[in-house]
Amino acid sequence: MTDMDKVWQRVKLARSADRPTSKSLIKAIFPDFIELHGDRLYGDDEAIVGGLATFNDIPVTVIAEEKGTHTQNRLKHNFGMPHPEGYRKALRLMKQAEKFKRPIITIIDTPGAYPGLGAEERGQAGAIALNLKELMVLKTPIIVIVLGEGGSGGALAIGVGDHIMMFENAIYSILSPEGFASILFKDSTRANEAAHLMKLTAEDLKSFGIIDEIILEGKGLNTDPEVGYTNLKKQISKQLTKLMKTPVEKLLVNRYDKFKKMGEYEESVIKNEELAD
């Protein structure tokens, strides 16, 4: 198997119908989960599932993107592609978590934010942007889990946090490999080549410092989720303890610095006249 084939294999695993979706992960890790609906402005977007649960007896807010499991169910959840009201629901529940000092756990699994007429009319861009800004200063710990597909701004809108974990066979990228191929090669059928170039695997993201940790899946979440879930529980437990002990001011400084460091560029020596400022 070439490297390109290996990456494409990951993409297929991440999107596969037999991969557990957020709801089944929630059921396994947060068995007492109570779902809370709606953004109190427009409606309830079922591409995002949010609610309350306990983890090791600690109350937490859980917010997840849900793709759905069979045709009818996928339609109900709009294939995990949120509208603005979904992001606004997420933000409403996050603000609620902040009020009650509950840690937040988000689960990312989306091809991307929904590109549609209604989404544009109701301000998709603004809804995503506001979440990015607000999450940066939310005064409570945020743990992010990338479960399957991390598609672009639609994923990032619930992906700003203190500790970011990614399952071994998940992917996280700026755009779908198909979309990338159609821009780069003007040919969306060369998605496998694009996926390889895009560096979208958990290992790639770890090397760039975008994620903090890879959750190993054993045989793979798609066939036997138990190993992955056990590993995830262990890490959530460890991180929750650590983050809840961190004073909020320090937490926010760390969160800002973490994202400030993301990106790679050259920086030449500053000229004297600029230093005079």
Place this chain on the structure above:
Amino acid sequence: MNHLLDERKRRLSQFHEIIKKRPIETRPVDIPDGVFSQCEQCNSAIYNKDLEHNYEVCPYCSYHFKINAVKRLKYTLDEDTFKPLFENITSKNPLGMPEYEEKLDKGMRMAKMNEAFLAGTGKIDGQNLAIGVLDSYFMMGSMGSVVGERITRLIEHAAKHNLPLVIFSASGGARMQEGILSLMQMAKTSGALNLLDEKGLVYISVMTNPTTGGVAASFASLGDINIAEKSSLIGFAGARVIKQTIGQDLPAGFQTDAFQLQKGQVDLVVLRSQLKKTLSTLLKLHAKKVTS
């Protein structure tokens, strides 16, 4: 009688043949390059000097031509007040993406800038401000690591020096060639804006043609005041992608400045000729009392 009619028909067709075969005479008109421009909207030919005097706006249909960052500063700031910042931050090719270096070189030649975002300080009617301009001539004004870092530092600079901030966006979105690193610039820039909130400093976002994708879905939508310049395309997803997804045609005027105003996403739509005046007034309304 029939005979006469046939004769007439024959002559007519002969006449048409002759007309068809006659070569069309064209004489080249000697107009040097760069004297006239054609309006993208109404196709009128416009004398370039007239265009320049009119803020690069078509005098016939008021279509706003795209302008580069340098011209934007010229129209916006008091003369000779711009002081650039962070020009020493430049791009690498972190993903080893094929042909990225060539695209950067081309961008530098087209925009005559070393990256797509020009940052600095300046004055509008004597009022100090931090200002940033995206240039769509540089790789469609796309945001990669450098653009994200320069924007973030500009925001930090404004917060540190108690300056109001104005950013002009003109961008297709996040820069594909830097993959996930570009995506993260959305979080970084948006998050940094909280620094201005803490200090009670105003941030005015001016969305120009086009402001889409990851730029629209981050700092560009987050102004205390969001201004759309006239004739701008503003939105998250591209019209082509939406059409493919929903399988139907989009309404006329979709994602225009007027659409965004009607849908409540921008505070006001402003003509380019009125922008400096509008910004000046808004800055005055947010002026901080000087504490010595």
